[in-house]
Amino acid sequence: MQFKSMILANAEVSPGYWRMRMTAPPEFAAAQPGQFVMVRVNSAIDPLLRRPFGIFDVGTYVPAHSGAQPQPYLEMLYRVVGKGTAMLSELHETDLLDILGPLGKGFDLGPLEEEKLIVGGGVGLAPLYLLAKELVRQSRVRLFAGGRTRDDILCITEFERLGVECYVATEDGSLGERGLVTEALEKRLDLDAGNASIFACGPHGMLNAVAAIAARRALSCQVSLEGYMACGMGACLGCVTPGHHHSPETPDYRCVCTDGPVFDSVDLKWGA
């Protein structure tokens, strides 16, 4: 779906990280956790390409004027890293954006009775909130949030409000335990590996480590990947990632935008 969306709020939630709420068409309520949107940052040709962002949340709000009906909204959580995201951060309420979405294949929620372990690194938390919202309805959910410093730990109170048990790890020890988020995850799994499945999004190195942990313990693990995208709909073939059986002799590329962005970790080729 392609639609014009009006910004309802755009605020810095932590240094360098922004959360934007915008209007969405009613059909958008059906967006699956893990799906994403392609945002045209402005209508000029610089930046030329749309930028992909995870769907942080969807819901409804009641506009301020009297007698108003509830309206659907969509939220993104984004980090300012370059030209496009800097321009996004300068937009204000009532500004308009051109959006494509929801796109891609989201998370498979899996069997209800098992424990759900969510692992997010920095802004990788973005697609995991909507996921947690769905999962807490039926399952016990634990969140492992990691970052370099406390500034990279985002929206933890929102997760806590859902009833998610949160474990925080920072590399400098400025919040939670000092160390990597994967160490916090392993510690928890050492206590009780039980019947758990893992959902992760974050930097590639973190996902690589999470996939290795899951493989060692034979746990199901889904990861949400990034890729350089031009179209977001399977046409440019720019966003591909190597599948499990990939080798230079037997190439096996998967489209992050249409086969993913969420993949079962065993379906991917993980680097050394």
Added chain:
Amino acid sequence: MKPDMTVNIAGIALRNPVMTASGTFGYGAEFAQYVDLEKIGAFVTKGLSLQPRAGNPTPRIVETPGGMLNAIGLQNVGIDAFIEKKVPFLRTVNTPAIANFFGNTVDEYVEMARRLDGIPEIAALEVNISCPNVKQGGIVFGTDAQCAFGVVAACREATIKPLIVKLSPNVTDIVSMARACADAGADALSLINTLTGMAIDLNSRKPVLANITGGFSGPAIKPVALRMVWQVARVVKIPIIGIGGIMTATDALEFILAGATAIQVGTASFINPSAAQEIAEGMEAWLVNNGVASVNSLIGALEV
């Protein structure tokens, strides 16, 4: 009054001059929810080869000011999977589908032309000659007039369908390439394919693309494309399909003035998936507003 938007390319009647460019529109179905495929003139498939092609390692694309570089490496499903999985969709759409294809040797090109010739759902063939000839030390077919003549003449023998030749802009003299292809029996020429470019990441001191170089497309290349279309249109008799950086109806009409009979929308579809349809509608609106009865009267009507 509704202006006449129909044009004729190599014997196929198009409802309007707007086509989609190979590699930017999938196999058609990907865009069906954004574009009314029956509101555009024709669509061109992703480049096809005899065997499936996996393409290049990543990163494969990077944005540059006003454009992008791609080094997809001609990833495609191959002709067999195309026939089995993609052709059935073409049957459902009342718009000409043009198959873009390439090969590594003249024999492969010929075999592809022959296979595609047998598919009734394909209205015309567009042969991409911007590929290296592995039998001739990797020289790109489309950068040597003799090589270009040879491969086009061979494809000409292999198909009775309209044969469109897509020219590479990475040459010193586009006119001699165009002439060679016309002499070899091409029914139409499409130009331009991407310009070879590169991008560098200063901090890592590495090229951004895994392939080091890539094809440059998007609005930044429009002036080069317009110039080439104009140069070629003045010397060849066969119709020209203008391609390169077309984002708006104005861009498209400029190509028509320069001598193109039809145009293709490429990179613009990534930014706005309904671009091709909007450009067709915008062209018609311009004709109405300017009292032009037929788009054909604008072809090559540049006043110099």
